[in-house]
Amino acid sequence: MISSSQSKLIRSLQKKKYRQEKRLFPVEGEKLVGELLQADPAGRFHIRELFAAPEWIAAHPSLQLHRNARITEASPADFRKISSQVSPQPVLALVSIPEEEFRMEELLQKPVLAFESIRDPGNLGTILRTADWFGIGQVVCSPDSTDLYNPKVVQSTMGAIFRVRVSYLDLEELLKRREMRDRSVAGTFLEGDNLYETTLDPDSFILFGNESHGLSKRLTHLIGKRISIPSFSGQDPGPESLNVAASVAVVCSELRRRTTGATQSEN
């Protein structure tokens, strides 16, 4: 049974302020908690509290690896009290927000996706899921971006949050660092080199702008390469822009397609 103080704690974690104070975030549902138990090879995420139906607990012996987790049996009525979802799930975990030190060297190799002022939690979650699918392990967000541990972000990552590393950093400062000087830095713009025709370093550091305003002037002059996803609309006036998560999918796909080295079958 979930006590009223536990249920108050869980509900408070919908808010960033309380997540930061308690250094905890909720992970809800069989799919996501299952991913956490399976998919966290580096052991970055620790379950502190877990509320679950007795059958769920019995079916997940790997829970024992989370030694400090306090496990509480909970009923469907308990879950209706605490769930943020339309259909309450049989399991909810409170997980420690990892205290991570920033490691510059991780941003210097391999492709990195970076986001300025990304606002929509569903967009950020979908982006992490896409990065994960295309094997891009590092994401950077400007500090004013939506919080990674917002339950809507966590939910829409479908587990990618446990595999992709996300750092919140001042992007201008980062781009000006000496270590970044030799880095291929690209940004997505409405006007730029045609993505399909331009060369693109497979290990690029690629920036995406805010949903409404794109990349700011503070950053554009620090970006070596401007790329653009061409529109094929042919209408005038046509669409103004692509959704940022759709742009990320297109850019990641194009980056990886090229590195497969396969001979492309053109139509």
Add this chain to the structure above:
Amino acid sequence: MISSSQSKLIRSLQKKKYRQEKRLFPVEGEKLVGELLQADPAGRFHIRELFAAPEWIAAHPSLQLHRNARITEASPADFRKISSQVSPQPVLALVSIPEEEFRMEELLQKPVLAFESIRDPGNLGTILRTADWFGIGQVVCSPDSTDLYNPKVVQSTMGAIFRVRVSYLDLEELLKRREMRDRSVAGTFLEGDNLYETTLDPDSFILFGNESHGLSKRLTHLIGKRISIPSFSGQDPGPESLNVAASVAVVCSELRRRTTGATQSEN
């Protein structure tokens, strides 16, 4: 000023039942109403009622083209009463849902995107926006899919709803029609031909499955070509799938990239 019966009508249109009864849907905000005024060359969408700040009305003389529109001046306080948005906008239109006859010939040429049981309004809206960007003018949804005129769908299309034609049709019946026999029909699956390596008719009819269950058995045996977006995750266990709107972005991008006929710059 917005009367209480008008404000009751507007709020009722959040529900599909009332939208269907009244054959009206709300279009909210400067961006979307602006797109409607500019971007509906075929004149499919008629404004019935429009509520706006006097300055907005003065700045939009093209409103006069919507002759049957009843225009009401509205104040910020009015908009706070009726808005579904966090920041109320200075304009809201009630627009007739077009009575469209189904035209089979439109589905026989050019690429078509088709969706089985798509549920998330944000996904459907983003998909229409992506289709619009890539110049794909025809979308088909199975009848149990989310409603096109749901305000969340309308909002997330960013105006694409006025340019992309969406039909709700039984997909099994459609695929079995004689006219479809010579059509290149492809479907996206977790297991299929590698998208980057396979041939793909540029005018394909391409099916995408439900967010959780993919394409159903009812349809799979009617699909000539199974395509798959390969994962580059390299982790085990890795991600299970891509978000459907991200998959659409990748497939549309790849379809159009090939038809540009540009010599690709490989890394």
